[in-house]
Amino acid sequence: GAVVSQHPSWVICKSGTSVKIECRSLDFQATTMFWYRQFPKQSLMLMATSNEGSKATYEQGVEKDKFLINHASLTLSTLTVTSAHPEDSSFYICSARDALFLSLGGYTFGSGTRLTVV
Amino acid sequence: GENVGLHLPTLSVQEGDNSIINCAYSNSASDYFIWYKQESGKGPQFIIDIRSNMDKRQGQRVTVLLNKTVKHLSLQIAATQPGDSAVYFCAETYSGTYKYIFGTGTRLKVLA
Numbered sequence: 576g577a578v579v580s581q582h583p584s585w586v587i588c589k590s591g592t593s594v595k596i597e598c599r600s601l602d603f604q605a606t607t608m609f610w611y612r613q614f615p616k617q618s619l620m621l622m623a624t625s626n627e628g629s630k631a632t633y634e635q636g637v638e639k640d641k642f643l644i645n646h647a648s649l650t651l652s653t654l655t656v657t658s659a660h661p662e663d664s665s666f667y668i669c670s671a672r673d674a675l676f677l678s679l680g681g682y683t684f685g686s687g688t689r690l691t692v693v
Numbered sequence: 694g695e696n697v698g699l700h701l702p703t704l705s706v707q708e709g710d711n712s713i714i715n716c717a718y719s720n721s722a723s724d725y726f727i728w729y730k731q732e733s734g735k736g737p738q739f740i741i742d743i744r745s746n747m748d749k750r751q752g753q754r755v756t757v758l759l760n761k762t763v764k765h766l767s768l769q770i771a772a773t774q775p776g777d778s779a780v781y782f783c784a785e786t787y788s789g790t791y792k793y794i795f796g797t798g799t800r801l802k803v804l805a
Binding site (some may be wrong): 681 | 784
């Protein structure tokens with residue numbers, strides 16, 4: 576079945592540095608990828624929609640310059656948290672929609688990245 | 694967003710009993726609904742889905758019921774097992790958009 580690999584699974588960084596999270600579709604081409612943020616004991620909040628070869632569409636309230644998204648190929652999208660601060664600490668999850676819509680539920684989710692900013 | 698600041702309700706059930714997890718969705722135009730299971734530190738896993746032209750759909754040990762009149766979705770898990778312990782989210786979407794909106798979530802605890 577469709578598999579999405581997200582890396583790293585966890586990262587600790589110092590305040591002020593930038594962190595890149597990768598989301599790869601391993602056995603399918605992902606025309607659209609989504610980035611979510613999840614705080615402890617809360618639901619998934621959509622941050623942005625990433626389309627291959629075009630600029631990401633950000634949800635209201637999400638800072639474009641802080642959360643840089645690049646979807647350079649049909650199998651890779653990256654989220655870069657720039658100048659990270661402790662309030663950016665969260666669980667970040669990507670999901671991918673395959674062009675043939677083979678994923679159950681339409682999308683396959685990555686395993687998430689736990690970001691801790693100290 | 695509709696989920697900001699909310700904390701997960703918890704449902705505790707005895708092993709072997711049936712579980713019913715409820716979800717109220719927000720958009721009357723939504724026509725596709727999905728239940729996901731999320732274990733600690735992992736991404737959501739697909740459980741079952743249903744389209745708005747159906748009221749009920751069954752899978753292996755799971756059943757989803759949809760009541761469009763009151764915008765309510767439920768997930769029934771038969772003979773709940775310890776491995777079912779997780780957080781369960783419903784998600785809604787509608788034709789013409791790729792966005793999924795996730796519900797609050799419910800933590801299911803299976804008691805031995």
